[in-house]
Amino acid sequence: MSKSIKLAILGLGTVGTGVVNLINDNLDELKRRSGRDIVITEVGTRRQRDDIDPNIIQNSDLMAAAASDNVDIVIELIGGTTLAKDVIMHAIKNGKHVVTANKALLAEHGNEIFAFAEAHNVHVAYEAAVAGGIPIIKVMREALAANRIEWLAGIINGTGNFIMTEMRDKGRPFADVLTEAQELGYAEADPTFDVEGIDAAHKLALLASIAFGIPLQFDKVYCEGITGITLQDVNYAEELGYRIKHLGFAVRRESDGSGDAGIELRVHPTLIPQNALLANVNGVKNAVLVNSHPLGQTLYCGDGAGAGATASAVMADVMDLVRVLGSIDSNNESTNGHHVPHLAFIPEQLSDTPILRAEQMITGYYLRVHAHDNPGVLADITRILSDAGINIDAILQKPAHKLGQVPVIILTLPVVESQMNIAIEKIEKLDTTTDKVVRIRLDELA
Numbered sequence: 431m432s433k434s435i436k437l438a439i440l441g442l443g444t445v446g447t448g449v450v451n452l453i454n455d456n457l458d459e460l461k462r463r464s465g466r467d468i469v470i471t472e473v474g475t476r477r478q479r480d481d482i483d484p485n486i487i488q489n490s491d492l493m494a495a496a497a498s499d500n501v502d503i504v505i506e507l508i509g510g511t512t513l514a515k516d517v518i519m520h521a522i523k524n525g526k527h528v529v530t531a532n533k534a535l536l537a538e539h540g541n542e543i544f545a546f547a548e549a550h551n552v553h554v555a556y557e558a559a560v561a562g563g564i565p566i567i568k569v570m571r572e573a574l575a576a577n578r579i580e581w582l583a584g585i586i587n588g589t590g591n592f593i594m595t596e597m598r599d600k601g602r603p604f605a606d607v608l609t610e611a612q613e614l615g616y617a618e619a620d621p622t623f624d625v626e627g628i629d630a631a632h633k634l635a636l637l638a639s640i641a642f643g644i645p646l647q648f649d650k651v652y653c654e655g656i657t658g659i660t661l662q663d664v665n666y667a668e669e670l671g672y673r674i675k676h677l678g679f680a681v682r683r684e685s686d687g688s689g690d691a692g693i694e695l696r697v698h699p700t701l702i703p704q705n706a707l708l709a710n711v712n713g714v715k716n717a718v719l720v721n722s723h724p725l726g727q728t729l730y731c732g733d734g735a736g737a738g739a740t741a742s743a744v745m746a747d748v749m750d751l752v753r754v755l756g757s758i759d760s761n762n763e764s765t766n767g768h769h770v771p772h773l774a775f776i777p778e779q780l781s782d783t784p785i786l787r788a789e790q791m792i793t794g795y796y797l798r799v800h801a802h803d804n805p806g807v808l809a810d811i812t813r814i815l816s817d818a819g820i821n822i823d824a825i826l827q828k829p830a831h832k833l834g835q836v837p838v839i840i841l842t843l844p845v846v847e848s849q850m851n852i853a854i855e856k857i858e859k860l861d862t863t864t865d866k867v868v869r870i871r872l873d874e875l876a
């Protein structure tokens with residue numbers, strides 16, 4: 431057997447431990463598939479641990495581990511955007527290939543990191559950074575490489591989907607389910623990233639780049655989380671044949687008279703029909719639906735978080751890099767040019783297609799309006815909507831729930847957000863309405 435491949439695993443938390451376990455469990459499988467011995471030579475830990483194989487160097491100096499002569503591939507699993515960035519840049523500078531699960535880092539600094547890697551002729555692989563174990567990066571960069579991607583929609587945060595599922599099915603309180611997600615190793619170190627939609631926005635920025643061939647633009651992703659979703663809205667949505675899911679959308683919009691041309695990047699709770707495929711993806715499962723030409727719609731589904739699923743993606747990247755290393759000759763030159771561009775398109779071909787602002791985005795809406803139970807209230811509300819050119823798809827008036835007040839639920843057809851903003855402002859000013867209008871986007875795309 432030829433030379434072994436030496437790994438440094440930096441960070442032994444949920445994912446790092448999952449990677450060590452996977453290597454131990456599947457060592458023979460890895461060797462049979464790659465023709466190489468895959469060996470962990472160093473781990474980056476804060477403290478010396480006695481449960482680590484004594485042949486493995488335990489290094490609390492991650493910069494040293496990233497540059498070690500004893501390492502071919504550096505696997506960054508510490509998370510965060512400061513030390514993790516320094517360590518990755520240092521590894522690249524020292525000619526190491528890198529595998530990372532760190533979507534926050536790539537969404538914010540990926541343009542710089544990938545350019546630096548290209549300049550040093552090494553790869554930064556990141557399958558684990560999006561949708562956990564689902565091989566969505568590989569599919570989009572390689573299997574769909576001949577397609578023009580029109581849009582994608584996905585459940586891309588396992589913690590959020592787990593919370594929404596448990597709330598809906600078992601009526602469990604939000605905070606309890608979040609605690610369980612943390613115990614199961616699904617949540618980010620700072621779980622507000624999960625519940626405020628930031629983690630999904632990081633992943634969407636990555637998916638959009640490889641879908642459309644645009645630079646990473648995390649700062650332009652419209653982002654809403656699940657903290658404002660109440661059981662009341664979940665139940666009303668179900669009554670109307672819809673389900674609320676937290677989704678990410680990347681949509682190419684042509685200028686067709688109904689709106690502006692550009693790309694919509696948005697993550698938010700969304701009503702989708704109960705019979706839609708994504709409506710039935712539950713628990714920690716993620717799913718990404720991709721519409722491309724000429725293939726059409728394809729759906730990718732699996733565990734989006736957790737030790738085993740994420741380790742699977744990390745090691746899939748390692749296996750790809752083993753093949754790249756196998757194709758490098760003794761002068762460190764690539765012998766067969768196997769190189770998938772980091773963002774799927776060759777860097778000079780990345781386009782500057784504008785990202786649309788929130789007011790330019792087009793979606794349907796679920797509105798919950800609280801009104802006095804007086805004659806003519808419904809007429810006032812529907813007139814405002816129709817004056818704004820907004821078509822109503824369904825309307826549901828619930829029995830009065832507090833002193834003479836009725837919740838009115840309205841579903842609309844797609845409308846440009848700026849129009850909806852104007853209409854909601856007018857509805858809130860009516861003497862007959864009380865409270866703020868609750869609005870949740872509704873999408874039939876997914």
Ligand SMILES: NC(=O)C1=CN([C@@H]2O[C@H](COP(=O)(O)OP(=O)(O)OC[C@H]3O[C@@H](n4cnc5c(N)ncnc54)[C@H](O)[C@@H]3O)[C@@H](O)[C@H]2O)C=CC1
Pocket residue numbers: 440441442443444445446474475476490492507508509510513531532533534558559562615616617618619734735736737740
């Ligand atoms: N947990 C999951 O399901 C998934 C996590 N990820 C990403 O994987 C990365 C790791 O996540 P987890 O394993 O969940 O986090 P974690 O918090 O369980 O593990 C991080 C580990 O890194 C160690 N660490 C941090 N700074 C260190 C330092 N200076 N020196 C040595 N060790 C250090 C911590 O002590 C901890 O053991 C993050 O970027 C996360 O966003 C990606 C996909 C799924």
Ligand SMILES: N[C@@H](CC=O)C(=O)O
Pocket residue numbers: 559561562586587588589590616617618624629734735736
């Ligand atoms: N916290 C993330 C982990 C995987 O990316 C999630 O819940 O999806």
Ligand code: NA
Pocket residue numbers: 557558559560561562563564565566567743
């Ligand atoms: Na993945």
